Amino acid sequence: MTFEPSARVESVPPSGIRRFFELAEEMDDIISLGVGEPDFSAPWAAREAAIASLEQGKTSYTANRGKRELRERIADYEAAEHALTYDSDEEILVTAGASEGIDLAFRALLDPGDAVAVAQPCYVSYVPGVTFAGGEVIDVPTRVEDEFKLTREVLEASGAADAEALIYCYPNNPTGATMTGDELREVAAFCREHDLLVFADEIYADLTYEHDHTSIATLPGMRERTVVFNGFSKAFAMTGFRLGYAMAPPEAITAMNRIHQYTMLSAPTTAQHAAIEALDNCRAEVTEMATQYNRRRKFILSRFAEMELDCFPAAGAFYAFPECPWDDAEAFAEALLEAQGVAVVPGTAFGAGAEGHLRVSYATGMADLKTAMDRIEAFLD
Secondary structure, three states: OOOOOOHHHHOOOOOHHHHHHHHHHOOOOOEEOOOOOOOOOOOHHHHHHHHHHHHOOOOOOOOOOOOHHHHHHHHHHHHHHHOOOOOOOOOEEEEOHHHHHHHHHHHHHOOOOOEEEEEEOOOOOHHHHHHHOOOEEEEEEOOHHHOOOOOHHHHHHHOHHHOOEEEEEOOOOOOOOOOOHHHHHHHHHHHHHOOOEEEEEOOOOOOEOOOOOOOHHHOOOOHHHEEEEEEOOOOOOOHHHOOEEEEOOHHHHHHHHHHHHHHOOOOOHHHHHHHHHHHHHOHHHHHHHHHHHHHHHHHHHHHHHHOOOOOOOOOEOOEEOOEOOOOOHHHHHHHHHHHHOEEOEEHHHHOOOOOOEEEEEOOOOHHHHHHHHHHHHHHHO
16 A cells, blocks of 8 residues: 545646745855745834743633634734624634635535635635635636736636635735725625626735735625635735734634644644734834835836836835746746846746736845846846
């Protein structure tokens, strides 16, 4: 008897992002513009709170749903920052990163064979997550001419009306696209008309630079059909703490928690203590990091313009998504890495609608960013 992966697992290809990380790890003098991770460290006060909790022996499990104190802070934070009102006892679940929350939602709220409309280009885990949950994927490729925004037209053209649910991420990974409240109203109306659940990944909500972030759950008739995901990895630069949360009506959170309590049991205790401190006393650091990202965003977009590389005006997260000057973006990314030691990710790693583009992360220091852009320019010349 030998171990054989299930057909479901075999149907999912390895991550296209990881392959370029592995290539870069084998080389010296690499500047990586491929990592979707802040170059900042977690705020010092949050780190001190984590250390203090360990010194005080606070190393036991918490409640399955997360520490009550943290859920209360999350409820206050979301109400103040994003106009979202959720009950801390029944409508918030603390998870091991936003990614766990998304996985739980797929498994808890979809039946085998249910179709999920996936707005693409998208974070690499959405399509595999639907597959692992036994669902079917309906690709919804957004378009560069729409600045990669989700529109009623692309929803209708893709057959999303036949889905049970829609998942999207705005501000978007990998494109950096954002959507205003007025633009989301079209999407909300479509979901109400066709009775779709919505999985709204808002992990980059606090990294919106040209307008205020709007959550679809604040729009009429949407709160009752939406699960909102957020966390501490991006805006708070706490990726390694692995802490996120989901917000939804009680019946959705109860179903998700049923799986969570048998698998993860509870999110990391030390990380929860750090997050309480982060929400209490570290919002100024979040604002400063966002200011630095915006400065880098403007710089990288201006440099692409100077190189005559078409790049739509990305307005969120910490990614630019320029068009690739070669027909084969994967070949371009490999050649750039070998010739100039700059790692970017070909758009094909992020699904439908991403062909012919490159994801370029500006979550790195300005000095490295300037050097990397000089190297890209030299490579193009």
